Amino acid sequence: MKYMLLVYGAESCWTPEEREQCMRDSMAICQELESQGKFVAASPLESITTAKSVRVREGESLVTTGPFAETTEQLGGYYILDVETEQEAIDIARRIPPAAKGTVEVRPLAALPE
Known part of the structure; x- marks a missing residue:
């Protein structure tokens, strides 16, 4: 089963x-998971200052600068894993x-129809 870690x-x-040590430690985990066949992809994201949010309401689109929601935590990166169980993820x-x-x-990632 594939899982996304946000x-x-x-x-x-x-x-x-x-931040530099975090990147090194994270890359080591990715390499370990890759050697076990459990790693699919991972990447940090650029700063929230580069984000654009797109909303479509009643056929009209609105593009705004910044993350999608007001919050103290922002989406900073992701991992995609292919593991046996949710507990393993x-x-x-x-x-x-x-x-x-x-x-x-x-x-969990939803399976798309063929």
Whole structure:
């Protein structure tokens, strides 16, 4: 089963040194999972200052600058895993460094019809 781990946190909670160490530690986890055949993809996102939100209401589109919601935590990156159980995905989410300062949401990917 494939799961997406969505990484949320306040961009301001990391020092440059902490962010660099977080990237190194996260990459090590990705390499470990890849060697086990459980890794599909992962990537940090650029700053929320680069985000655009698109909404369509009654046929009219509105594009605004910034993340989709007012919140203290922003989506900062993601992992896609192919693991046997939800519990395994949760156990991996616990190991991801940003979980110590933010939130890692675990969601199964929905299968699309053929």
